[in-house]
Amino acid sequence: MRDASLPEYAAPPSQLLSPTYTAIPRTHEYRLALNPRLRPNQPLCSFVKQTKSGYLSLRLVDQDDQVALPVYGLGASVQGMVEINKTEGITSVEVQVEGILKLEELAKDGTSTHKLFSNKSMLWIKDRIQDAPCPNSLRFGFPLPTTYSDGDHTYFLPPSFEAHLSGLPGFRAHVSYSVNVVVVKPNDVSNRVKSTFFRKDDWTVSTPFLYLPRTRPSVPIPASLVATTSSGGFAEMLSWMLFSSITMTNRRGIRDLVVKLYIPTTRIFCTRQPIPFHLSFHSNPESMRAFSPLAPLADLIAPKRQATRIQLMRQITVDVRNAVIFGTKADIWRVDCIGEGVFRNSGNGPDWQAFSGDIFISDEVTVGGFRASGFSVRDYLVLTMTPPDLSKSPFKELRMVVPIRLATDRWNNDGGGFGAYGPPSISSSEELAAAPELSYTP
Secondary structure: OOOOOOOOOOOOHHHHOOOOOOOOOOOOOOOOOOOHHHOOOOOEEEEEEEEOOEEEEEEEEEEEOOOOOEEEEOOEEEEEEEEEEEOOOOEEEEEEEEEEEEEEEOOEEEEEEEEEEEEEEEEOOOOOOOOOOOEEEEEEEOOOOOEEEEEEEEEEEEEOOEEEOOOOOOOEEEEEEEEEEEEEEOOOOOHHHOOOOOOOEEEEEEEEEEOOEEEEOOOOOOOOOOEOOOOOOOOOOEEEEEEEEOOOOOOOOOOOOOEEEEEEOOOEEEEEEEEEEOOOOEEHHHHHHHHHHOOOEEOOOOOHHHEEEEEEEEEEEEEOOOEOOOEEOOOEEEEEEEEEEEEEEEEEEEOEEEEEEEEEEOOOOOOOOOOOOOEEEEEEEEEEOOOOOOOOOOOEEEEEEEEEEEOOOOOOOOOOOOOOOOOOOOOOOHHHHOOOOEEEEO
């Protein structure tokens, strides 16, 4: 049998060749993910802190231009250089990166300080044998931990945060992070007569920095619900969670009022986006007419004037001593309104009335809720109906509280601007039942 000659391979058509790489997607392309460290044309800036003499500088790299303080996210690395203009007589150079949580109860003499982490490194020490001079520039890098332990529990590293409650009892709470550099320059004076801290002939420079781990919802905001006559209110969907309550009547001859509040099932929202909601009231026609003066007012500029409001509230709790008095924890807390809802009419019938709306979050809110040792920040939606004169009102007061969580970034479907993700800062099973978890990004 003769050997058959193998056929020659034809050159592949041009459309099957590998496309030319481009850093920016073309019109027919889209990103699946993007590593922020590899963004094209992104300028790399430095944050510099210098001593008054100008002899010592701390330079932290990979910072945005003109930042007031350095900023780091989840799993980031504090990288930089110690720059020394005058190296004569230096015997050692040390850098330290640390995080501290300090809680103080006013008028109760209760104070607790938790060192979240402390990393030190001796960048250079004088060799007495070789007697080489100190370099003018010394590099360093410290990866930030993602968790810490206080001996009893392990927590995710809390973001930079500060809060206080004036009055008695009151509290101060501070989560702070810093980078500190010490350059030792001994002189002829005995160390015993010098300060036990920084000697006046040593050089020191330090700066606080912000730890702000970025988060985002794992799913987008769902499509809005629609109120229809056939449904007698909003047609329910799995993407919207229903919270219902009954407002008791305060007058004979009318029935109780059924209140239904719908919010997205995830209960996780970006601080830079309004929180959507739907709200409906149900009873017989006579009760609905009696409810009319208490109903939300659409597009009201001054919501404080109306009886029915929905607000975003933040509770900050401090427990320095972990004390229990008569079976109740003796912690201190403050509650602040950080968002207010605006209503829109969505429909009505003889026995129902429906509203939709958005809760607009204050620009001052930059971080979501978290827990640390004896310190917690939690966010809630609070729906209230407060009659101006309860004795004359046809219905009693209403108060519904729904825990939610806030994320720093919007949901997106292409991964643009995000790197690796980690676990949530608060257990979803504890705070929000089976709600999806937050996604983290450095």
